[in-house]
Amino acid sequence: MAEQLTGLADDRALLGRTSTAERVSDILRSRIAEGYFPPGTRLSEDSIGGALGVSRNTLRESFRLLTHERLLVHELNRGVFVRVLAVEDGRRSAREGDWKGVGTANIHFHRELVALAGSERTDELMRSVFAELRLAFHVVDDPRRLHEPYIARNAEILAALEGGEREKAARLLAVYLEDSLKRVVEVYLRRVGDEG
């Protein structure tokens, strides 16, 4: 029962700004994005509520918020689960290993690109986008083939930015995003029977 508690206690001190339910949602959202709560995990009211020091009622409110964000799914009398994009989650074999880390790094790269714009609105928007993207990454069959090519391109863009060549960076990024879109669509078309 206590396995999923580890690490959550650290977030306790962070509580204190807006609505409790929303603050709890923020915490859980990042935990999910990090992969700390993998897709399919049931989120226990009792253990999480206890770990975060909030009442069950408040926690359930957070669950509802995240359910509306489509990050969680709710089953009557069974609780809430981290959304699973794949039909067979079991296919996610034990050692796709390091390439998942590459996917995470790619997400972080883009998060920081977005942050360069300096817009809190955009950051907030992209936070949810990346959280969902992270879920999508869990279902690709060949993460290496998907993620590896981007390492070099990330480096290119970064170099252009650091060298002050903003137009070049923008151009590289635009092509990058177009390619990504194509590939994501490809990957999705290859999978049938998805509930998405």
Next chain:
Amino acid sequence: MAEQLTGLADDRALLGRTSTAERVSDILRSRIAEGYFPPGTRLSEDSIGGALGVSRNTLRESFRLLTHERLLVHELNRGVFVRVLAVEDGRRSAREGDWKGVGTANIHFHRELVALAGSERTDELMRSVFAELRLAFHVVDDPRRLHEPYIARNAEILAALEGGEREKAARLLAVYLEDSLKRVVEVYLRRVGDEG
């Protein structure tokens, strides 16, 4: 306070099938559809909960469901309100000479247009955009000149949409947005020394 209770007691007997929150939602939904709760009405947790014989926690769950259906809107620490349809509301404000109200209604209209796309992410993004837009409205010297012309155009777009003429609606909206951009820029250029 007890005015909104009348008639709700009859629904008490209907409780008893699926999830309590959903049953309460059904009841409130029909009450709203009947016009029993007119747009803009605040729904009190205490009185409604008491009238239906459900606890506030359960009632809040119902409110969340209906908010997700976009039948209600939630304001922090103020409660939930029956959604106000924008075009009608704008006309009413215009009749009363409330030009700021017309501006608000215009914003609502566009929020609902955006909502038609069915993307929660976009909704969230635009929510912030509209909030800032409202702030910008506070600094215009002649709100009537700015807002009034849009009432008729909103009605046009709505009519096109309801009549299934999607291309026409899209065309109208595109021209609308171009005009708006020009006018907002005009208004802003007339004011110097603004920090934004």
Next chain:
DNA sequence: GCATATTTGTCCGTATGTATA
């Protein structure tokens, strides 16, 4: 299939914070 333990669903009472007259 059965009995038990666990977990969710629902409710209450209350204390605190927040908005408004």
Next chain:
DNA sequence: CTATACATACGGACAAATATG
């Protein structure tokens, strides 16, 4: 500024559904 009404959040309780042995 005060008072009032209300939303927010808490903890405890019990019934009902589910999971487990």
